[in-house]
Amino acid sequence: xxxxxxxxxxxxxxxxxxxxxxxxxxxxxxxxxxxxxxxxxxxxxxxxxxxxxxxxxxxxxxxxxxxxxxxxxxxxxxxxxxxxxxxxxxxxxxxxxxxxxxxxxxxxxxxxxxxxxxxxxxxxxxxxxxxxxxxxxxxxxxxxxxxxxxxxxxxxxxxxxxxxxxxxxxxxxxxxxxxxxxxxxxxxxxxxxxxxxxxxxxxxxxxxxxxxxxxxxxxxxxxxxxxxxxxxxxxxxxxxxxxxxxxxxxxxxxxxxxxxxxxxxxxxxxxxxxxxxxxxxxxxxxxxxxxxxxxxxxxxxxxxxxxxxxxxxxxxxxxxxxxxxxxxxxxxxxxxxxxxxxxxxxxxxxxxxxxxxxxxxxxxxxxxxxxxxxxxxxxxxxxxxxxxxxxxxxxxxxxxxxxxxxxxxxxxxxxxxxxxxxxxxxxxxxxxxxxxxxxxxxxxxxxxxxxxxxxxxxxxxxxxxxxxxxxxxxxxxxxxxxxxxxxxxxxxxxxxxxxxxxxxxxxxxxxxxxxxxx
Numbered sequence: 001x002x003x004x005x006x007x008x009x010x011x012x013x014x015x016x017x018x019x020x021x022x023x024x025x026x027x028x029x030x031x032x033x034x035x036x037x038x039x040x041x042x043x044x045x046x047x048x049x050x051x052x053x054x055x056x057x058x059x060x061x062x063x064x065x066x067x068x069x070x071x072x073x074x075x076x077x078x079x080x081x082x083x084x085x086x087x088x089x090x091x092x093x094x095x096x097x098x099x100x101x102x103x104x105x106x107x108x109x110x111x112x113x114x115x116x117x118x119x120x121x122x123x124x125x126x127x128x129x130x131x132x133x134x135x136x137x138x139x140x141x142x143x144x145x146x147x148x149x150x151x152x153x154x155x156x157x158x159x160x161x162x163x164x165x166x167x168x169x170x171x172x173x174x175x176x177x178x179x180x181x182x183x184x185x186x187x188x189x190x191x192x193x194x195x196x197x198x199x200x201x202x203x204x205x206x207x208x209x210x211x212x213x214x215x216x217x218x219x220x221x222x223x224x225x226x227x228x229x230x231x232x233x234x235x236x237x238x239x240x241x242x243x244x245x246x247x248x249x250x251x252x253x254x255x256x257x258x259x260x261x262x263x264x265x266x267x268x269x270x271x272x273x274x275x276x277x278x279x280x281x282x283x284x285x286x287x288x289x290x291x292x293x294x295x296x297x298x299x300x301x302x303x304x305x306x307x308x309x310x311x312x313x314x315x316x317x318x319x320x321x322x323x324x325x326x327x328x329x330x331x332x333x334x335x336x337x338x339x340x341x342x343x344x345x346x347x348x349x350x351x352x353x354x355x356x357x358x359x360x361x362x363x364x365x366x367x368x369x370x371x372x373x374x375x376x377x378x379x380x381x382x383x384x385x386x387x388x389x390x391x392x393x394x395x396x397x398x399x400x401x402x403x404x405x406x407x408x409x410x411x412x413x414x415x416x417x418x419x420x421x422x423x424x425x426x427x428x429x430x431x432x433x434x435x436x437x438x439x440x441x442x443x444x445x446x447x448x449x450x451x452x453x454x455x456x457x458x459x460x461x462x463x464x465x466x467x468x469x470x471x472x473x474x475x476x477x478x479x480x481x482x483x484x485x486x487x488x489x490x491x492x493x494x495x496x497x498x499x500x501x502x503x504x505x506x507x508x509x510x511x512x513x514x515x516x517x518x
Contacts, residue, residue, distance in 0.1 A: 224278025
């Protein structure tokens, strides 16, 4: 963000316009405060206007012709000079308008994920094997979230049957509909819930509506958010000099650039409310990638990563430990019983949770999983999992844990992992418990392949240590972001780092196919 301007401020008036919903009012207040911070003494006036989308409360938006249902009336008011700056959820704005002639500033972005909120009735229906009714009017959420939920919800007898039913209204309205029995759950944008919960005015009411309800924070990789989800955009006419000056100062260039890329990527696969795919920017450490996945306008399933390492496979022999996971270790489980006193458990690997006594304990805790594989193994044992780190590591969830929807502190978390990893976690200040040891086993075939490899992908640093004496001196070491990468760096080795294992596997699949065709 740029520095405070000396040209504009005290005594000047800026008129903001947006919708009159609670969430829109909060977004208007966020923009207002950013203007006041940058231009102290400015008279910032807030105007509200209902939109076509607000009026069409009983009609699924994807059945209505046209775009910009929640923004068109605000566009028109701005164009007619009724305000200087309009404020919107960027997710609701069409690419056609966003890439038009107006001046835009992205001023804030909250968590991009979707969250599932389930009523008390859903647990009873799952136990009886009855069909759950999930409220959503988003084809994207139907495409991605419903299939994931069938696998991710605790398995009582069989996988729960799920049907979707159109639901409209603001967040309060949708949450209240869960209490009437018409719906067993609904899917919402996490950003909206966070902003409402963070509000002194609206937070208590939303917390009351969330009482006795269960939540699942959907993973970014399996349930990709909508383009620009969670972003607040402000716009003004390029002819309005004071609006342009204000927008220049309150704009977050990094957020704007990310949103531009997300919108442009989305244009390649389909537009409007019929989108059955997601596009999002994933930040990990000091790096970021753009990830898109789902089903395009032609019905073709696709996955796209932008920003992966520039690693050339042609002319080089690749060895990936992901293809030989049973070749490195066998596991010896501890005999002693484990009692977890912390209210939140982060399961670093599903192998750490095998004993019935531990599985039973998890059913009384808030549980987070390292990734999808661990999540699904836990749910198969009847464990409720609240969210995951998308295989980026627990540190990836730092800000997510602190957001109002979860409100989890580091001191509340117990990490469940293997004995060797538990020592590393404890050295970093985490409460960690090991339940098993990894014992090396030798494979002549694995050794030979590693000896011949030019590029090696490691899923753990211990794999590297096991075979380091036979590795080519000029071999390229590759791993996923997280603890393995940190250990390589501590050893003086700069690995090529992929966002997570899934990103590498998809890169490998595409690169291997291209290389074989060539």
